[in-house]
Amino acid sequence: MTPDAMQALGVRRLCKLAAQLQTPRARQARDWSRGCATGLQQPPLLAVEPGEQGTKSMNLFQAINDALRLSLETDPSAIIFGEDVAFGGVFRCTTGLREKFGADRVFNTPLSEQGICGMAVGYASSGCTAIAEIQFADYIYPAFDQLTNEAAKFRYRSGGQYDCGGLVVRAPCGAVGHGGHYHSQSPEAYFTHTPGLKVVMVRDPISAKGLLRSAVRCKDPVVFFEPKALYRTSIADVPVRDYEIPLGVGQIVRSGDDLTLVAWGNQVNVCLAVAEMAEQELQASCEVIDLMSLLPWDRDLVMNSVRKTGRAIVSHEAPRTSGFGAEIVASIQEHCFYSLEAPVARVTGWDTPFPLVHEAYYLPNKYRMFDSIKQVLGVHDDARKFVKSVLRDHVVAQL
Amino acid sequence: MLCGQAYDAHSLAAAAAMLATRFEWRSGLRAAGRWSGAKPPRRHWSTSSSTTTGPGGADAVPVSSAGSWEQEAEPKQFKYPGAQGSKFSAKFNVVQAKFRTPASTFRVLSEAGDLVGSAAAPASPEHAPSRHIALAGRETVSQMYKHMVQLRVMDEYLYSAQRQGRISFYMTSAGEEAAVIGTAAALKDTDPVFAQYREQGVLLWRGFTFQEFCMQCFGKGADKGRQMPVHYGSPELAFHTVSSPLATQLPQASGAAYALRLARKGSIKLPASTSGSNGSKKGRSAHSTAGPEDMIVTCFFGDGAASEGDFHAGLNFSATLGCPVLFVCRNNGFAISTPTKEQYRGDGVVMRGLGYGMDAVRVDGNDALAVEYTVREARKHIVEHQVPVLVELMTYRVGHHSTSDDSSQYREANEMQFYNERADPLRRLRAYMQRSGWWDDEQDTQYMQDQKRELLTAIKAAEKEPDTHPMTLFDDVYHELPPSLVEQRKELYNHLRSYPHVYKAAVHDMHV
Ligand SMILES: Cc1ncc(C[n+]2csc(CCOP(=O)(O)OP(=O)(O)O)c2C)c(N)n1
Ligand SMILES: [Mg+2]
Numbered sequence: 001m002t003p004d005a006m007q008a009l010g011v012r013r014l015c016k017l018a019a020q021l022q023t024p025r026a027r028q029a030r031d032w033s034r035g036c037a038t039g040l041q042q043p044p045l046l047a048v049e050p051g052e053q054g055t056k057s058m059n060l061f062q063a064i065n066d067a068l069r070l071s072l073e074t075d076p077s078a079i080i081f082g083e084d085v086a087f088g089g090v091f092r093c094t095t096g097l098r099e100k101f102g103a104d105r106v107f108n109t110p111l112s113e114q115g116i117c118g119m120a121v122g123y124a125s126s127g128c129t130a131i132a133e134i135q136f137a138d139y140i141y142p143a144f145d146q147l148t149n150e151a152a153k154f155r156y157r158s159g160g161q162y163d164c165g166g167l168v169v170r171a172p173c174g175a176v177g178h179g180g181h182y183h184s185q186s187p188e189a190y191f192t193h194t195p196g197l198k199v200v201m202v203r204d205p206i207s208a209k210g211l212l213r214s215a216v217r218c219k220d221p222v223v224f225f226e227p228k229a230l231y232r233t234s235i236a237d238v239p240v241r242d243y244e245i246p247l248g249v250g251q252i253v254r255s256g257d258d259l260t261l262v263a264w265g266n267q268v269n270v271c272l273a274v275a276e277m278a279e280q281e282l283q284a285s286c287e288v289i290d291l292m293s294l295l296p297w298d299r300d301l302v303m304n305s306v307r308k309t310g311r312a313i314v315s316h317e318a319p320r321t322s323g324f325g326a327e328i329v330a331s332i333q334e335h336c337f338y339s340l341e342a343p344v345a346r347v348t349g350w351d352t353p354f355p356l357v358h359e360a361y362y363l364p365n366k367y368r369m370f371d372s373i374k375q376v377l378g379v380h381d382d383a384r385k386f387v388k389s390v391l392r393d394h395v396v397a398q399l
Numbered sequence: 400m401l402c403g404q405a406y407d408a409h410s411l412a413a414a415a416a417m418l419a420t421r422f423e424w425r426s427g428l429r430a431a432g433r434w435s436g437a438k439p440p441r442r443h444w445s446t447s448s449s450t451t452t453g454p455g456g457a458d459a460v461p462v463s464s465a466g467s468w469e470q471e472a473e474p475k476q477f478k479y480p481g482a483q484g485s486k487f488s489a490k491f492n493v494v495q496a497k498f499r500t501p502a503s504t505f506r507v508l509s510e511a512g513d514l515v516g517s518a519a520a521p522a523s524p525e526h527a528p529s530r531h532i533a534l535a536g537r538e539t540v541s542q543m544y545k546h547m548v549q550l551r552v553m554d555e556y557l558y559s560a561q562r563q564g565r566i567s568f569y570m571t572s573a574g575e576e577a578a579v580i581g582t583a584a585a586l587k588d589t590d591p592v593f594a595q596y597r598e599q600g601v602l603l604w605r606g607f608t609f610q611e612f613c614m615q616c617f618g619k620g621a622d623k624g625r626q627m628p629v630h631y632g633s634p635e636l637a638f639h640t641v642s643s644p645l646a647t648q649l650p651q652a653s654g655a656a657y658a659l660r661l662a663r664k665g666s667i668k669l670p671a672s673t674s675g676s677n678g679s680k681k682g683r684s685a686h687s688t689a690g691p692e693d694m695i696v697t698c699f700f701g702d703g704a705a706s707e708g709d710f711h712a713g714l715n716f717s718a719t720l721g722c723p724v725l726f727v728c729r730n731n732g733f734a735i736s737t738p739t740k741e742q743y744r745g746d747g748v749v750m751r752g753l754g755y756g757m758d759a760v761r762v763d764g765n766d767a768l769a770v771e772y773t774v775r776e777a778r779k780h781i782v783e784h785q786v787p788v789l790v791e792l793m794t795y796r797v798g799h800h801s802t803s804d805d806s807s808q809y810r811e812a813n814e815m816q817f818y819n820e821r822a823d824p825l826r827r828l829r830a831y832m833q834r835s836g837w838w839d840d841e842q843d844t845q846y847m848q849d850q851k852r853e854l855l856t857a858i859k860a861a862e863k864e865p866d867t868h869p870m871t872l873f874d875d876v877y878h879e880l881p882p883s884l885v886e887q888r889k890e891l892y893n894h895l896r897s898y899p900h901v902y903k904a905a906v907h908d909m910h911v
Contacts, residue, residue, distance in 0.1 A: 084736045087809040108741045110706035111645065111734050139644060142708060178567035180627040182643035321883065350887045352876045356567075357624030360902065361869040361891060367898050 055237035060230045063205030063238050064093045064170075067212035068131065070242050072101045075129050077166075078216065080106045082116055082133030090135060091172055091231050117143035117169060121151050121221075124167035129216060137173035137225060138185045151221040152196030165219035168212070172228035173201065174266055174317055175363055179228075180356035186265070186318040186349075191223045192295045192327065198247055199295040201225040201265035205236045207292060210245030218247060227266040234269075250298030252305065256285035259376060260305040260312040262328055264291045267315050267364065274366040278373050283391060286373070294324055302328065303335045310341035311376050315364050320348040342376045501746045504793050505773060506763035507534060510821060512830025518768075535584065535771045537837050542604075543584050543767050544828050544838070545846065547576040550600045551825060552850040553609065554798075557616055557628075560858060561802040566616045568628045572597050574765070574797030577824030578729050579699075580604055581770025582792075585778060586697055586725075589674035589689035591637045591655055593648035593698040596629055597729065601699075605636040605675075609854050613861035623874070624867040637675035645704040649713025649726065652698030653787070656722035660785055662691035663723075695781045696724040703734020705748045717787035718755040725777055726752075726789045729764065731796035736809040752789035764792030765824040768831070795822060869895070869904045 058066065071078045080094060086108040088095035098106040109116050113134055120130035134140045140147070147169065155163040175184045191199045198220050202208035208226065215222040253268060254275050261271040268290040275286035287305050291297050306312045312332055314325040325346045332344050347364040355362050373379075479485070507518035518532045535543070554571035561569040572579060579600030586592070588605045599612065611620065615631050618624035622632060622640065632640025639655075642648065661667045674689040704710060705728055717724045728748045732739055745751065752759025758780070762773045770792060777788040795818040799806045806815070832838035873880060873888045880888070895902050 083734070086741075087736045090735065090803070108737045110742050111703040111737065112706045112708060114708050115706070141644070178627070180625065180630075180643075183627070320887075350872065350891070351883055352873055353625075355625055355872050356627055357618035357867060358869045358872045361872055361895075361904075367901050368894055371894055371897065 052239055054240045056240050057235060058205045058209075058238040059232050060202075060205050060208055060226065060234045061091055061093045061095075061232065063209040063236075064212060064226060065095055065097070066238065066240075067209045067216070068094060068097060069100070070213060071129070071131060071216045072097065072105060074242070075216070077128035078105070078131060079123065079129070080131045080133070081109050081119070083111055083135045084108060085133050089133060091228060093170070093226075093231075094133070113139055113141075113143040114146050117146035118150070120167050120169060121146055121154065121164045124164040124221070125154060125162055127166070129166040130168070131216060132167070132169045134169060134171040136183055136228075137171040137187050138182045140169070140171050140187060140223075143169075144190070147191065147197065147221070147223065148194045152194045154196075154221070156196060163219065164221050166216075167221040168215045168218075168224050169222070170212075170224045170226060172231070173225040174227040174229055175354070175359055176229045177359065178356070179354070179359075181353045183228075184354040184359070186225070186316065188223075188225060188264075188294055188316075189318055189322060189324045192324050194295075196220070197295060198222040198293065199225070200247065200293050201227070202230075202292065203227070203253075203265055203268040203290050204230065204234045205238045207245055207251075207290070209238055210243050211247070211292060213242060214244040214247050217244070222247070225265065229266055230269075245292065247293045248296045248298060249293065250289050250291045250301040252287060252301070253290050254286065254288040256287040257309055258284045258311065259286045259373060260302070260309045261286050261288045261369070262291065262302055262312060262314045262325075263288070263316065264294060264324075265317070267317055270364065270366050270369060271315060274369040274373065277366060277370055281370075282374065282377065282379060284373065284377055284379075297328070299331055299335070302332065306332050306336045306344075307339040310339050311344075312336075312340075313345045313347060313369065313372050313376055315347040315369060317349050317363060319351045320346055321351050323348055342378065345372045345376050347372045496745060499746060502749050502759075502761045504761050504763050505769050506766045507532065507769045507772065508763075508766045508827055508831055510827060512827050512832075512834055514768075514831075532772060534768050535775075537835070539584055539771065540768070540828070540832060540835075541837060543577075543580050543771065544825070544832055546580045546583075546600065546604050547767070547825050547828065548843075548847060549609075549850050550576050550580065550603055552847065552854055553599070553603070553612060556851070556854050556858065557613070558798075558802065560616070561628075565858075565862065566628050567618075568802055569616065570597055570629045570801045571798040572600055574818060574822070574824070575729055575731055575792075575794045576600060577767035577770055577828065578727075578764035578792040578794050581764075581767040582697070582699075582727055582774045582790075584767075585771045585774035587689060587694065587778075589637055590694055590778075591639065591673060591675075591696045593639045593652040593655070593696065594641055595645070595648065595699050595701055595704060595729075596641050596643070597701070598699045599629060599631060602631055602633060602636060602638055605633075605638070607631070607633055607636060607638075609857035610860060613854075613857045614864065617861045617864070619861060619864045619867060623871050625875075633675075634672060635675050637673070646700055646707035646709035646713070648698055649700060649704075649709050650716055651713075652696045652724050652726070653713050653717040653720070653722045656696040656717060656724035656787070657720055659691045659694050659696060659723050660721060663785070693782055694723070695778055696722070697727060698724060699727045699729060701734060702728060702730040702732070702739050702742055702748060703737060705751070706734075706742055714751065714755045714757060714787070714789065718757045721785050722787055723781045723785050724787045725774065725781055726787060727774070728789070728791045729794060730791055731764075731794045733796050733800070733806075733810075735800045735804060736806070738810075747791055747793075749789065749791040757787050757789055759789040759791065761791045761793060764794035765822045765827065767824060767828045794824075797823075866904065869902075 068080060072080065080097060084090055085094040085106060086098050086103070094106060109119065116132050116134065120132040123130040134143065151164050151167055173186050173188070188199055188201055191197050198215070198218060200211050200215060200222060202211055202225070212224060215224050254272055256275065261275060263271045268288065271286070271288045275288050278284040278286050287309055289302055289305060314328045316323050316325050318324070323346070325348055329344045329346060333340070347369045349362055349364060352362070507514055507516065509515045513519070518534060550572055554573055557566065557569050558571055560566050575597060579598045583601040583604035592601055594601060612631070614620040615622065616628035622630070627643070630641040630643065632638060639648070658667065658669060658673070662669045669691060674694060698713070700710065714726065716722065730739065730747055734742060747761065749759045749761040760773050760777065762769050764770060773790055777790055781788055797815060797819050829838065829843065870888065870892065873884045876884060895904070899905070
């Protein structure tokens with residue numbers, strides 16, 4: 001195949017790579033030297049100093065629990081409430097807190113989400129800290145009015161005389177394998193459409209602890225989403241100390257220069273997996289960004305990355321139409337139009353309610369992302385095979 | 400704020416007396432016989448002193464008149480529109496929640512299975528009709544018991560199926576069989592039902608087969624595997640598909656009942672499907688046709704769900720609009736881990752009916768006979784007067800909330816044991832049947848075995864059924880597939896073809 005033909009197949013980028021003779025290992029070494037881990041390994045966090053002493057292995061619910069404990073310890077006005085939180089919560093996030101801090105500060109409420117959020121608004125507006133739990137993000141809608149009309153506008157409508165900062169509403173979100181419509185949703189976009197709220201979704205125990213501590217201290221109401229699939233499965237060495245990860249700041253969790261993948265929550269983990277796959281199979285290097293905060297979001301981080309790579313895919317579990325990905329894609333074309341080498345793609349849940357038995361076909365898993373990466377890179381299967389063989393030959397020749 | 404000194408003994412007594420008399424006639428709690436029309440109630444239910452025409456022509460909603468506009472100089476009553484009929488009083492009457500004795504719980508079967516109280520009196524002309532309670536007879540009782548057994552067997556087996564990882568989730572009705580089956584037995588099989596999720600007994604009663612239950616739980620049912628197990632639905636049996644978000648079904652039930660109200664007046668015509676397509680599959684022939692003139696909507700919910708805003712909306716709407724709907728609260732003591740004492744401070748759920756101007760009855764939900772009787776009477780009342788009624792069934796959730804729950808984390812084992820031993824609705828009804836000579840141990844063992852065998856067959860058959868095809872994922876979002884979904888469907892199809900080794904389903908035979 002002539003270079004021309006390869007060009008015609010849209011594999012310009014891979015030809016360039018082949019020419020650079022980079023093996024995956026070489027690339028990995030370079031990434032390490034930049035201080036960024038590759039693959040699924042836990043990347044260093046903003047808040048965790050290298051070689052940090054005093055860490056403890058925690059899963060996500062334990063890290064959340066730790067942040068909640070710190071909040072109650074450091075802020076005497078802080079209270080935690082919601083459905084079934086007294087015995088530890090259906091996901092165990094509040095385990096042991098009632099025993100430690102008493103029933104006045106950690107308690108069950110009657111079963112009413114609008115009641116929970118309304119109460120949280122009122123308590124927070126009295127200058128105190130309210131940490132409310134909605135049992136599943138799917139059940140946050142009865143509280144929609146309290147959050148979007150009340151919490152979000154509390155400061156603005158009074159001209160800044162009143163506010164309900166010190167309000168955090170935590171809610172488990174996302175797919176879990178067997179949740180169906182009402183135990184799997186990712187409703188973040190409903191809230192990112194509401195000026196006045198801050199919106200967070202976490203991807204692992206370390207970021208969760210730091211973000212939750214920030215959210216609790218934040219001067220604005222925060223809707224805080226925790227992917228329930230990660231409560232037990234995501235495990236990391238979490239610093240024992242009290243630390244914060246600032247809201248509004250994203251993080252590059254894997255660096256690369258061929259393509260930018262933007263995600264949040266559990267989808268970041270899918271991006272890390274597909275980045276590895278792209279590395280192995282396409283010799284393509286993906287930069288993975290975890291936005292962490294969706295409102296406000298770290299636009300500069302994304303734009304700088306896309307200016308560097310010229311290509312981007314945004315991915316989320318929620319349906320595509322009017323998903324938060326749409327906002328990011330629009331901003332990319334606004335700010336990076338002249339750097340783009342391909343249309344910005346979205347890999348998302350389909351525009352259907354979340355199904356039960358067909359969850360595997362609904363989710364934007366790494367294979368669907370891989371398809372999209374190939375398309376964005378302009379890689380056709382035949383060409384990919386060809387280039388891979390060229391690369392292999394080169395590597396063999398080098399040995 | 401009210402402070403302690405404000406209450407002198409006299410005003411307390413007066414308040415208590417006032418409340419006592421009011422609740423007696425208003426709630427009908429004291430004598431279920433009121434509904435049988437034995438003794439004319441002090442205020443007639445169908446002929447109020449005046450009627451108003453509410454929105455949509457809710458002209459039969461009884462509203463008492465507050466007199467004419469020409470008030471006397473010092474009126475005893477006054478036209479504050481919000482509380483018509485309230486008299487002025489110079490006494491400081493605090494309507495105190497604390498001093499109310501809880502509403503009684505209607506029960507006709509003792510723990511040992513004997514008839515108690517007026518129910519025990521033989522149905523003879525010597526007894527005043529108001530003391531006579533026409534309880535369900537042998538046929539209905541046997542049917543109720545058999546269905547309760549079926550329900551328990553189904554729960555046992557599907558619960559284990561979940562534990563074995565064969566299905567993803569399950570919720571049992573353990574301890575609440577009489578509440579649900581008793582209600583189902585008193586309804587017409589064509590009455591539309593809006594359930595919460597622990598009312599599979601209604602479907603069972605109406606003829607939903609073990610096979611159909613199992614298919615849904617295995618993700619292969621008529622819902623095409625869309626919902627979690629136990630989220631059943633059957634238009635054929637007038638059973639609206641269960642939805643997990645709590646209490647949403649209450650205002651919906653009011654809406655459905657309002658449609659019945661209008662249809663009964665002849666101002667609209669309902670499609671035949673409203674009452675299910677074939678009544679009961681069991682062909683209870685009397686029930687196979689239904690018109691709006693003899694139809695009510697029934698809505699189930701739990702003690703926890705009753706705290707949601709939708710509960711209040713549902714009750715208030717049905718009362719103000721005169722919706723023929725029966726609200727049935729299964730008060731089983733828990734909402735997952737939250738005990739009822741953290742759910743409300745009032746006297747259960749039954750008293751809230753009064754707040755909305757709706758008659759309400761509290762029943763021992765583990766007494767199938769009492770439940771059946773109450774619902775039958777309530778149904779009659781609703782049909783006749785086109786008003787809602789609230790029934791609170793007192794029971795106890797003997798099982799875990801669901802297979803995702805471990806109730807030993809929040810309740811004592813001996814508490815569960817207590818209810819299991821003392822209040823088991825199956826044992827109570829069986830004792831009654833055996834005492835009546837309608838049933839014996841041998842029959843019982845045999846029946847139980849037969850049901851178990853049938854259920855195992857159903858589970859195995861469901862397991863063997865093919866999975867729903869993933870391409871059906873895009874169906875039913877809208878009436879017609881919009882272009883965006885046609886496109887996404889194609890995208891998924893192409894994707895599946897490129898990765899046959901990753902996905903379970905074969906797509907080669909799919910036409911997209
Ligand atoms: C709106 C909403 N909030 C929370 C939940 C989670 N949830 C499911 S069942 C349940 C408890 C319901 O208790 P109750 O109404 O008493 O019914 P029971 O389970 O006792 O039959 C809760 C909190 C839900 N399904 N929907
Ligand atoms: Mg309950």
